[in-house]
Amino acid sequence: MVGFSGARDELRSADLRVTRPRLAVLEAVHAHPHADTDTILGAVRQILPEVSRQAVYDVLAALTLAGLVRRIQPSGSVARYEARVGDNHHHVVCRSCGTIGDVDCAVGEVACLTPSADNGFVVDEAEVIYWGQCPTCVTELSTQSTQK
Helix, strand or coil, rough: CCCCHHHHHHHHHHHCCHHHHHHHHHHHHHHCCCCCCCHHHHHHHHCCCCCCHHHHHHHHHHHHCCCCEEEEECCCCCEEEEECCCCEEEEEEECCCCEEEECCCCCCHHHHCCCCCCCCCCCCCCEEEEEEHHHHHHHHHHHHHHHC
């Protein structure tokens, strides 16, 4: 968890004004990696009960634009947010329960950003999503199949 002093420093380093909603949202994203907006809203309302849903959306947009937060949206999922930014990591998603985990780039940062054909684009980010079953769901599926 970044703590409020760390969150203040992050906001200032991104030239964002330090406000209570921004501090609370940034703290919530650090505390709940890959959280959806409802989870972040719930965490923020523990600190600021009066904060509106729209304020949280606005803060998430500002933090994402400033590069303090990364927005991901695996196929079939709502948008999720994480504080791990500035590296070239990917994600693994469980098809059963939706759990998301971080996966470091297997071939190194530069190789992932060098496509076989860039069509004239200047590539600055690569997104890879691995799909499968998390350990909990694998165990549950295995247990269910042996009980049949």
